Amino acid sequence: MRIGPERGLERGGSESDRALILDDRVFHSLNALGWSSWEAAGTRHWPTRYATYVSTMHGWAGALGVTADWLEWLLFDLNGQVDADES
Secondary structure, three states: OOHHHHHHHOOOOOOOOOOOOOOHHHHHHHHHOOOHHHHOOOOOOOOHHHHHHHHHHHHHHHOOOOOOOHHHHHHHHHOOOOOOOOO
């Protein structure tokens, strides 16, 4: 599923999505799960990629019934060590 800045708003994001801290550990987890910020955003433009990340995280968190910062903490804690069940 591709979620870009415009799609993020449709998926429960808003202009008031709280900023998140995107670091290497979170990137490792997202990449291990097959998510790429530049592919999701459709550009390598960093501000657009970050906005896509924030709106995506808020959308996923809402769907899971958790906060975006908790989900980000989980990805940080995993540091790319995810066990993707392919069954």
